Amino acid sequence: MLKTKGILLVMAVSIITSVASIWGYQKLTQESYVGISSNGKLPVNYAGFYDNNNAPAGPVDFTAASTAATPAVVHIKARTKAxxxxxxxxxxxxxxxxxxxxxxxxxxxxxxxxxxxPEQKASGSGVLISDDGYIVTNNHVINGADEINVTLTNRKTYKATLVGADPSSDLAVLKIESSKLPFLLYGNSDDVKLGQWVLAVGYPLNLDVTVTAGIVSAKARAIGVNDRQSDRPIESFIQTDAAVNPGNSGGALINTNGELIGINSAIASPTGSYAGYSYAIPVNLVKKIVNDMIKYGAVQR
Known part of the structure; x- marks a missing residue:
């Protein structure tokens, strides 16, 4: 009898000990998880997926800038009579x-x-810089012209008058009689950085409005191209690898925000067509010269 009671007592103690051990382990485990939670939830992300705030820079989207810029870039045709x-x-x-x-x-x-x-014809591009019809282009596009016509992207054509021209910088300002026109906002060419994306917008080879992309490869370039027009040339070009061809002259160089940062003017090419580098007059220089022409009819130096 005593032996049986002893066995039952041992079994009872064993059961109580086992239950206590299991309860203690669960309690310890539960407290460990709570402790982790109280320190903050661990960040969990899917592999290869990033939220908008922490995502690395992806491919640049040029569509918004192109949509904003193309209506403000015009096709210029100049004619010199025989x-x-x-x-x-x-x-x-x-x-x-x-x-x-x-x-x-x-x-x-x-x-x-x-x-x-004989009669001579030339074509190029221009940029609307105000809603009342002021246009900036290259001097070499309209130099000596007796008649200048400007066509907008909506196919409307206007006769343009020459406000002023500056051979030293190869810039000219035209005026068409219209209102509520699309125009480009000025950017800041001093903020342009090497390697940043840019878009060239114009009418190359007498085609319709065309957009090409490239990067800024150099700043403050002097290539001697304005020596042909002036004995006091001003050159401080933005160099890019955006494709520019004959007819792009006077067109827009814009940043990815759609702001005007330069006027396309020249290409470095043994053939006369695009071969790797193009050059734009920085917009900070353009602003000064354009404002002088509109206000005084000539550049104030």
Missing amino acids: KQVTNNIPRQRNPFSDWFGDGIFDDFFGGPRVQMI
Whole structure:
């Protein structure tokens, strides 16, 4: 009997001990999880997925900037009428004048020579900078033109008047008579950084409005291209690798916010078409010259 009671007592103690051990383990485990929770929830993310605030920079979207810029970039066509030019460079004396005296040999030996210059046409691009029709372009696009026509992206064409031109910077300002026109806002070319994305907008090769993308590869470049127009050229180009071809001259260089940061002006090319580098006049220089032309009709230096 005593033996049986002893066995039952041992079994009871064992059961109580086991239950107490299990309860204690659960309590300890529960407190450990609560402790972790009280320190803050551990961040959990799916692999390869990032929320908007912490996402790394992805591909740049050019659509908003292109949509904003294209209506404000115009197609310019300039025409120079055919004209006669008299060459008054002195030539050698006509040795037959003493005998014939009728000037029959003057075309060979003396007298003015008249040359006929045929009609010339040029095309390029321009940028609307106000809603009342002021346009900035390159001087070489309209230089010497007798007639300038401007076509907007809505296919409307206007006759333009020349407000002012500056060969030293290769800039010119035109005016068309209209209102409530789309125009580009000025950016700050001093803030332009090497490697940043830019867009070139214009009418290359007489095509419709065209947008190309590239990066800024250099700043404050002087390439000597304005030496052809002025004995006091001003050059401090933004160099990019955005594709620019004949017809892009006078068009817009914009940042990804759609702000004007330059006026496309030249390309470095052995063929005359795009071969790797293009050059734009920085907008901070453009602003000064344009404001002078609109206010005074000429650049104040």
